[in-house]
Amino acid sequence: AAVADPLIIFDRTATIVHANAAAFAAFGGLAPGMSLSLKFRAPEMQALLDGIVSGTMASDVVDYTEKLPVERTYRVSASSVGHGTDLYVLVFKDQSEARRIERMRADFIANASHELRTPLASIAGFIETLRGPARNDAAARDQFLQIMQNQTGRMARLIDDLLSLSRLEMKPYLRPGTEVDLRQTIDSVIDSLAPLANENGIAIERDFIDGPISVPGDRDELFQVFENLLENACKYGQSGGRVTVSIAHAEDGHDPGIDVTIRDYGPGIAEEHIPRITERFYRVDVENSRTQKGTGLGLSIVKHILTRHNARLSIKSEVGKGAAFTVHLPAQ
Incomplete structure (x- = not known):
């Protein structure tokens, strides 16, 4: 019972004698007295059970994939328990991750x-x-x-x-211990990208809440997040002629954080691309991305930095109406 991996003890007839809680959780419908051959029908499992029970192998290991409810792959080892007990044990090591x-x-x-x-x-x-x-x-x-x-x-x-x-x-979960002045950081990002905006005919508009805005985090990393998002907005939303950068208190009353939204008014992103857009090398438009000197890694970097800051990114877009990338930063 203390073993964390799914573990099943069975007898010479390949009938379950005992299964621990992890085995019950992993393989629903187990019960003492049940035939293992009926429960695990995969050929590799049948061969493993036959070899152990017949005594031709003292121990053996196979890879077994459980398809439902979700696909999981296990390294399954079988061996006898002690000497002459007529009991055997199956241990399932989850290899899925x-x-x-x-x-x-x-x-x-x-x-x-x-x-x-x-x-x-x-x-x-x-x-x-x-x-x-x-x-x-x-x-x-x-x-x-x-x-x-x-x-x-x-x-x-x-x-x-x-x-x-x-x-x-x-170091994905290293929590930065300093406070970042969000207003000053985003102002610096906008200033640094002013030449690119001018080159693309984009006007950058600010819509910031009043008062000091501080969040816990690493300034250089948050600068990289907003620089990446604003650069994308200036490049891919070029046809819209303007980009809006807004800082507001989070709309969710239970979450006293800060929302930073970078909105462009360009061609927008089709719905099917949105769930995958932060994957490495995923591009909505390969040719356009390369023309704009994109590496296909920018949003993946954004996602990793936000994970480190206990923050998240949400994306809303409609084809023909531009895209809005919102960074939700916790206040504490």
């Missing part, structure tokens, strides 16, 4: 490799051209060198974002 992380890592490496391969191939092609056909063509040389510089800049931004994400993931 480890498998999920493994899959995420594989996807992440594949995505990062793909994102780096494109500019590298481009640069390699231009170097070859500069050494051959364009060797003495000054105009082509300048054009190609500019493109190569843009591509190396893109790779550098991608690596910076990957390192930033890696640092955040190594």
Whole structure:
């Protein structure tokens, strides 16, 4: 009963003698006297039970996947209990989280490799051209060198974002111990992005509540959050001509926090993209994102920083009416 993993004791006929609370919780409908062969019908489980009960194996391990109610993968070990007791034990080690992380890592490496391969191939092609056909063509040389510089800049931004994400993931729950002046931080973000806004023909409007606004947190990290969100609004909401940055007390009466909303009036985001938009490398419009020098990691970094601050991000959008990204920050 003290074992945290699901554990089942059975006899020589593969009938359940005892199951702990974790086993009852993981596999509903267990009861002493029930046949394990009927409960676990997967071929690998049948082979495991047969081998143990027949005495051909003293112990064995298999991987078993339970499909319902949610898919879970277990490493199942079976062995006899003591000597000559005619009792055997099954222990289920849940591998689901480890498998999920493994899959995420594989996807992440594949995505990062793909994102780096494109500019590298481009640069390699231009170097070859500069050494051959364009060797003495000054105009082509300048054009190609500019493109190569843009591509190396893109790779550098991608690596910076990957390192930033890696640092955040190594300490996801480190609680910052300082107070941040939210008004001053967001004013600094708006000032720093003024050239980009001007370049894109965007007017940034402020709508801040009165009085001092302080929240617990790390100033540099919160600066990165709002810089990322405002930069996206200026780039992807360009057609709307303006972006509104508002600071307000949280609308939820039970939560005395602060809401910071960055709203653009551009093309908006289709509903099916919203749940996935904070995933690494997920892009609503791949071509537009690359044109705007996006790495596909910005919102993933935002999400990780907000998790560290016990804060959250909500996104509301309607196609053709722009998008609103709201950061909900706790007051204490």
